[in-house]
Amino acid sequence: MLRLEAMSCGYGPFSAVAELTLQVAEGSVFALIGANGAGKSSTIMAIAGHVDLHGGSITFDGRNLSGVPARQRVRAGMGLVPEGRRLFSDLTVDENLTIGGYCRAAERTPENRARVLDLFPRLKERLDQAAGSLSGGEQQMLAMGRALMTEPRLLMIDEVSLGLMPKMVDVCYDVIRRLKDRGITILVVEQNTSRALEVADHVCVLESGRQVWQGTAAEARADSGLVEAYLGLAEAQ
Amino acid sequence: MLAFELFMQGLVQGSIYALIAVGLTLVYGLLRILHVAHAGLFTLGGYIGVLVTNATGSLALALLTAMIAVGFVGMALYRFCYQPILDRPPYVALIASIGLFIAMEEIFRIIFGPYGLSYTAPPLQAPIILLGMNLKAAEILTMVGALILIGGLGVLAGRTRTGIAWRATVKDPQMAESFGIDIVKVRYLNFFIGSALAAAAGVMVALLNNLVEPTMGSVPSYKALAIIVLGGLGNVRGTLIASLALGVIESFGTIYLGFLLDRDAIAFAFLILVLMIRPQGLVGRSNG
Numbered sequence: 001m002l003r004l005e006a007m008s009c010g011y012g013p014f015s016a017v018a019e020l021t022l023q024v025a026e027g028s029v030f031a032l033i034g035a036n037g038a039g040k041s042s043t044i045m046a047i048a049g050h051v052d053l054h055g056g057s058i059t060f061d062g063r064n065l066s067g068v069p070a071r072q073r074v075r076a077g078m079g080l081v082p083e084g085r086r087l088f089s090d091l092t093v094d095e096n097l098t099i100g101g102y103c104r105a106a107e108r109t110p111e112n113r114a115r116v117l118d119l120f121p122r123l124k125e126r127l128d129q130a131a132g133s134l135s136g137g138e139q140q141m142l143a144m145g146r147a148l149m150t151e152p153r154l155l156m157i158d159e160v161s162l163g164l165m166p167k168m169v170d171v172c173y174d175v176i177r178r179l180k181d182r183g184i185t186i187l188v189v190e191q192n193t194s195r196a197l198e199v200a201d202h203v204c205v206l207e208s209g210r211q212v213w214q215g216t217a218a219e220a221r222a223d224s225g226l227v228e229a230y231l232g233l234a235e236a237q
Numbered sequence: 238m239l240a241f242e243l244f245m246q247g248l249v250q251g252s253i254y255a256l257i258a259v260g261l262t263l264v265y266g267l268l269r270i271l272h273v274a275h276a277g278l279f280t281l282g283g284y285i286g287v288l289v290t291n292a293t294g295s296l297a298l299a300l301l302t303a304m305i306a307v308g309f310v311g312m313a314l315y316r317f318c319y320q321p322i323l324d325r326p327p328y329v330a331l332i333a334s335i336g337l338f339i340a341m342e343e344i345f346r347i348i349f350g351p352y353g354l355s356y357t358a359p360p361l362q363a364p365i366i367l368l369g370m371n372l373k374a375a376e377i378l379t380m381v382g383a384l385i386l387i388g389g390l391g392v393l394a395g396r397t398r399t400g401i402a403w404r405a406t407v408k409d410p411q412m413a414e415s416f417g418i419d420i421v422k423v424r425y426l427n428f429f430i431g432s433a434l435a436a437a438a439g440v441m442v443a444l445l446n447n448l449v450e451p452t453m454g455s456v457p458s459y460k461a462l463a464i465i466v467l468g469g470l471g472n473v474r475g476t477l478i479a480s481l482a483l484g485v486i487e488s489f490g491t492i493y494l495g496f497l498l499d500r501d502a503i504a505f506a507f508l509i510l511v512l513m514i515r516p517q518g519l520v521g522r523s524n525g
Contacts, residue, residue, distance in 0.1 A: 050415070070411075071416075071417045074416060082412065090411060091408070095404075099401060099413070099416050100416055102418055104417075127250060
């Protein structure tokens with residue numbers, strides 16, 4: 001479904017990721033892991049169309065995304081939950097969901113909203129509340145709900161667990177499992193490696209903008225060197 | 238009774254300021270540009286209002302024509318003057334805007350002459366007794382018109398998908414684009430609406446003063462800039478409060494402080510005083 005071929009990206013003249021190659025199969029969960037500054041978020045933002053491509057290619061459903069603006073990528077089926085959630089804090093929960101559904105016909109918004117509220121019932125009580133006034137966990141739910149309003153076939157989630165209480169992290173990962181069961185392909189970026197490995201089918205480890213390991217989640221768990229270098233590090237955090 | 242009459246006069250003036258300043262704050266909120274040339278669009282609206290009314294006898298048609306035509310001129314200003322320099326530091330756009338405003342004043346002088354234009358048969362000058370006060374129909378139209386236009390803007394921003402998308406773009410353009418919003422179209426819409434509101438203000442001022450002249454935008458431009466600072470830059474609600482407050486203060490000040498300061502001096506003294514006490518503006522939060 002998604003293929004990165006020797007993809008390099010960065011900000012102006014500065015390189016963030018160099019020659020990354022990976023393939024995300026339809027219906028799978030793919031985890032990008034690595035320490036802070038490894039280039040995980042830059043990779044997701046490059047796929048979403050917000051970071052300059054310096055080389056290589058990104059293809060989605062066989063279509064090369066070079067020069068395709070971000071607003072067309074979301075219409076093609078790529079939903080984004082960015083790092084820090086970046087909600088429209090002055091807008092209400094309901095308005096944030098409306099924005100999520102902006103790329104689809106207005107008639108579809110009520111149906112999609114109902115589906116999101118079914119997934120995150122807590123948001124139902126907060127519909128008229130400003131997004132900025134929600135707790136961290138509720139904001140993460142809203143960020144995921146807003147992305148789901150785009151009817152994504154590929155959902156990209158940057159730092160699912162960052163800054164959340166363990167109970168909220170459980171809720172978010174439970175939703176990821178349910179979305180996977182519905183056939184949505186998920187690309188998740190995590191520093192909390194052990195949580196990512198619980199749901200991932202495939203894993204790619206990044207370090208200083210370069211790919212250092214790639215394989216299945218089972219292989220990752222079985223690789224003692226990898227566990228020591230990355231999984232152990234994440235658990236210590 | 239005098240106090241109530243002054244209050245109403247202040248609201249009339251405040252409504253004009255609101256129509257001008259809301260457009261300015263919309264542009265600032267979206268692009269972080271201090272769009273000084275906005276006052277030139279206000280003047281252009283006044284000219285179109287007088288010319289169309291004199292030609293057709295219909296003030297409603299003149300108002301509509303001015304709003305639509307000036308809305309498109311505003312979009313053209315964005316396309317040809319601001320869009321090419323958006324990636325430059327903000328002072329570049331500010332200097333361009335000041336230059337544009339001066340050029341527009343000179344163009345008005347060349348085309349329409351230096352002495353201004355008036356209505357051949359000024360409309361809505363009949364006095365109307367309202368709550369015991371003697372008001373001109375034009376003054377009532379100004380207040381009601383401003384209320385309808387700004388109320389309409391409120392409905393657009395709060396109740397429609399386009400309006401919600403507009404507010405989202407102001408907050409975070411990159412994220413807005415991530416959800417399929419065409420931020421370039423939002424910018425054009427922003428300039429159209431802001432410029433159309435300024436044009437409506439121009440038509441109403443021309444109606445109240447029965448005069449349009451090339452420099453009629455000068456003082457409103459300074460005041461509108463001060464108002465949007467007072468309202469908390471980019472904050473529409475704050476701008477409305479600041480506009481009406483300034484209109485009312487000016488109205489009372491002219492009577493009670495008129496022996497000391499003229500109308501504009503009173504307005505700026507008020508603005509300086511408020512900003513000394515609340516530099517974050519009337520409704521902004523302090524960063525301190």
